[in-house]
Amino acid sequence: MAVKVIIPTPLRAYAGKQESVEVQAGTVAEALTALTGKFGDLKKHLFSDDGRLRSFVNVYVNDEDIRYLQKDQTKLREGDTISIVPSIAGGATN
Amino acid sequence: MSQAPLKVRDEMARRIRAHGVETYPHECCGALLGRDGDGTREVIDLLPLANRRDDSPRNRFEVTPDDVRLAEKTAREKRLELIGWYHSHPDAPARPSEFDRDHAWPWYSYIIVSVQKGEPKDMTSWRLHDDRAAYDPEQIETVAHPASI
Numbered sequence: 001m002a003v004k005v006i007i008p009t010p011l012r013a014y015a016g017k018q019e020s021v022e023v024q025a026g027t028v029a030e031a032l033t034a035l036t037g038k039f040g041d042l043k044k045h046l047f048s049d050d051g052r053l054r055s056f057v058n059v060y061v062n063d064e065d066i067r068y069l070q071k072d073q074t075k076l077r078e079g080d081t082i083s084i085v086p087s088i089a090g091g092a093t094n
Numbered sequence: 095m096s097q098a099p100l101k102v103r104d105e106m107a108r109r110i111r112a113h114g115v116e117t118y119p120h121e122c123c124g125a126l127l128g129r130d131g132d133g134t135r136e137v138i139d140l141l142p143l144a145n146r147r148d149d150s151p152r153n154r155f156e157v158t159p160d161d162v163r164l165a166e167k168t169a170r171e172k173r174l175e176l177i178g179w180y181h182s183h184p185d186a187p188a189r190p191s192e193f194d195r196d197h198a199w200p201w202y203s204y205i206i207v208s209v210q211k212g213e214p215k216d217m218t219s220w221r222l223h224d225d226r227a228a229y230d231p232e233q234i235e236t237v238a239h240p241a242s243i
Contacts, residue, residue: 012201
């Protein structure tokens with residue numbers, strides 16, 4: 001089914017400068033796979049080398065954090081909106 | 095890779111340093127609001143935020159997704175963009191750590207202010223490479239308010 005993925009500002013340059021991208025997917029995992037299939041340069045910013053979603057990448061389905069749903073196996077319905085929202089972290093080494 | 099300097103209004107530079115002093119010996123953090131376009135980028139306003147890393151605030155900071163959304167909303171209301179983030183390094187140099195790089199996003203400007211024994215020192219800005227391998231230093235150009243870009 002068709003769902004919309006909202007691309008955060010820092011990643012738009014890797015997604016054809018688009019604010020949102022429509023993909024066909026039944027789950028969040030499928031949607032992210034479809035998204036990175038269309039825009040390969042997004043992959044390294046969303047996923048770590050072991051293929052897991054980076055810890056500072058947060059995914060919401062219609063404003064619900066997928067960590068409180070079924071994570072990347074959260075099922076999608078026609079017209080759902082997926083938002084990729086950054087969290088920001090860092091700090092001095094010692 | 096060369097890029098245009100990051101313009102920072104002098105009042106904003108002063109406020110970033112003051113925030114670092116205020117939270118010392120803990121790290122401060124906040125959002126950079128401004129404009130980006132035509133090869134120039136300017137910090138026009140700030141949104142100071144709480145450091146959510148309660149367990150290790152002396153050498154870590156965290157901005158939650160809710161705070162990121164608040165920063166985006168605040169920027170929109172001010173007709174500005176969320177163009178980056180600032181944080182302090184208490185008793186450490188104003189250079190990004192490996193931890194900083196590992197957690198960074200591309201495109202954003204990351205300002206770091208060093209606060210040594212409670213006194214603000216160097217302030218630098220950095221942008222992540224496209225391949226995430228390293229940061230590029232971004233020269234800070236302090237400008238008097240108001241300035242046009």
